[in-house]
Each structure stands twice: as structure tokens, then as C-alpha cells.
């Protein structure tokens with residue numbers, strides 16, 4: 183990380199794989215790699231709320247670097263949250279420990295939508311400062327910037343907090359489509375603004391999290407969500423950084439999410455990566471690099487169960503033009519950091535086994 187001659191970022195395994203090439207080893211990082219699974223994270227965060235800590239460059243830099251040091255992963259992800267830019271722009275949202283994002287006054291009408299506005303760089307000097315400092319400290323390890331996709335962020339604002347069925351959000355989509363589209367359009371602008379600040383400060387790639395999109399039918403996704411996520415991807419395209427799109431339980435949506443404009447498609451553990459590549463290709467937008475997809479539950483199953491799963495995933499990942507190894511969703515808070523370190527080391531020890539020299 184702080185070696186005297188850091189590898190140029192462009193030849194980092196993460197960025198090569200994200201661009202559809204085969205680096206010497208399959209790159210690995212973990213969604214939610216910073217966080218409660220790490221004792222050093224709990225120590226750093228003590229006495230500071232989640233969203234306050236996102237406004238402190240000293241904490242953001244330290245917490246972002248912790249998993250890179252601990253696991254030797256091939257990418258860092260900027261420490262923030264999908265609702266952070268709303269808070270930074272003055273919106274009344276909190277992150278309740280053990281629960282997640284909550285809003286006191288869920289959005290029900292046009293006045294509620296009008297209260298949502300994008301951050302501007304002057305709202306978030308700490309974001310710019312944190313990203314710049316991270317990029318310089320990370321050397322040849324890329325920093326991933328991220329934002330929440332319009333649907334997933336809207337689900338918190340409309341439901342008032344985490345939800346299992348998204349009943350109020352779906353009711354708004356179908357019962358008042360105009361209001362829904364106005365809200366989703368504003369949230370697309372929020373994501374565009376927050377991603378732009380991160381990329382302009384030096385982030386090498388972006389990931390748009392639509393974690394809960396899998397709760398929607400393909401028909402609803404296409405009508406109510408895809409145009410807004412596509413707006414985000416289009417707006418970021420000119421930066422030329424890889425754009426990754428991820429959601430949980432999105433097997434039926436992989437083609438549509440890819441077609442929204444992703445360069446790399448994140449896959450959860452339910453669909454094997456080779457099948458995911460088939461679905462992405464069948465949608466007419468692929469083949470594309472994929473990211474995933476070890477079931478986080480396997481982290482608790484013992485190494486004898488984990489190793490063959492990693493081997494299988496690496497094999498299936500060869501169907502894609504590039505493969506970034508990850509979990510199928512975030513690191514569970516009670517995961518053992520030693521196991522994650524072993525997963526990262528094992529993935530990095532395996533060659534990608536496909537000759538690249540002279541290949542088209």
C-alpha cells in the first residue's frame with residue numbers, strides 16, 4: 183500500500199478485471215468490508231454516530247484503510263452510507279444502530295419530494311478531502327466510490343426505515359406514478375452529485391447499490407426503476423471509470439440492471455456466475471465482467487466448506503470477460519475477520535489460469 187513504487191492504478195487487478203481483462207490473479211474485495219466485523223472499526227467509531235463519522239476525514243480515512251490493511255484486498259471502498267448525501271444536504275435522516283437508516287417524516291407527497299436535494303461540492307468538503315487523502319495513501323490500490331440507487335434509497339424515505347416488502351414504496355409507484363418518478367428523478371440527481379464529487383476527488387471506479395431492487399418484478403423494475411438508474415450511469419459515463427451495479431436477489435433482473443448502463447454486474451449467491459453471464463448476454467448488453475458471489479453464510483461453515491465454494495466460483499467466473507471476487511452481499515457483522523483474511527489470501531493465490539498473452 184505504501185511501497186516506494188506503487189503499481190500504477192491502471193494495471194491494478196481490480197481495474198483490469200473491471201475493464202474485462204484477466205489480471206494475474208482474480209481481484210477480491212468485500213462489500214461492507216469496513217464495519218462492525220472489525221474490532222478496530224468498533225474502537226475508531228466509539229462515541230461517534232455513523233453519519234457524524236462520515237463527516238470526519240480522519241475517521242473516514244482510517245476506517246476505509248482498516249480492511250485493506252487487515253485483509254490485503256484489491257480495492258478499498260469509500261466509507262460512507264447510501265443515505266449520507268441526503269444528510270449532508272440537510273435532509274432529516276439518521277442511522278439507528280442495529281437498525282439502519284430511519285426518517286422521522288416519510289415521504290408521502292410533493293412537499294416531501296421537494297425536501298430532497300442533491301449535495302453540492304460545497305456541502306461536502308470532507309468528502310473531497312477524505313477521497314483525496316485516501317487516493318494518495320492507497321497508492322496502487324483503487325478506491326471505489328459509491329452511491330445508493332434511486333429505488334433502494336427511496337425505499338427508506340417512503341417506508342420510514344428498513345422494510346421487507348416495500349409495500350408503501352410499491353403503493354406509491356402504482357398509485358401515484360408521477361410522484362414516484364419525481365422522487366426517483368431527484369434521487370438520481372443525488373446519486374449523480376455524490377458520485378461526481380468522489381470521482382472528481384480521485385475515486386477510480388463507482389458502484390451503484392440497488393440492494394433491494396430484487397423485491398420488484400422485472401416489469402415494475404423496467405417501468406419504475408431502470409430509467410432512473412440509467413440516468414445515473416449515463417451522467418457518470420463521461421468520467422470513464424468502471425461503473426458497477428449490484429443488488430440482492432436480482433437473478434430475474436440481471437439483464438435489465440446490466441442494460442441500465444453498468445460496465446460490471448454484481449451477482450448475489452443465488453445465481454452461478456456463468457449463468458449470470460448468460461442472462462446478461464441474452465439481454466443484449468453483454469457479455470460483461472461480473473462481481474461476486476460467495477454466500478456470506480458460508481463464512482461460518484468452516485474452511486473445508488469454504489475452499490471448494492471459492493474454487494467453484496473462480497471456475498464459473500471464467501465465463502465472464504473479467505471477474506472480481508466478492509461476497510454475494512455484505513460482510514455480516516459477526517463474521518470472523520480471520521476467515522475473511524483467509525478468503526482474500528486464497529483467492530489472490532490462485533492464478534486466473536486463462537492465458538492473456540497474445541489473446542484478443
Ligand code: 1CP
Nearest residue numbers: 213214215216217232261262263264281282344391393512
Ligand atoms: O453503526 C454502524 O456501524 C452502522 C452500520 C453501517 C455501516 C458500517 C451502516 C448502517 N452503513 C455502514 C457503511 C456502509 N453502508 C458502507 C461502507 C463500508 C463498506 O462497504 O466497507 C456501504 C457501501 C454502505 C451501503 C449501504 N447502506 C447499503 C448498500 C449495500 C448493502 O449492504 O446492501 C445499504 C442497503 C445501506 C443501508 C444501511 N445502512 C446501515 C445499515 C445497517 C443498512 C441496512 C439496513 C437494512 O437492512 O435495510
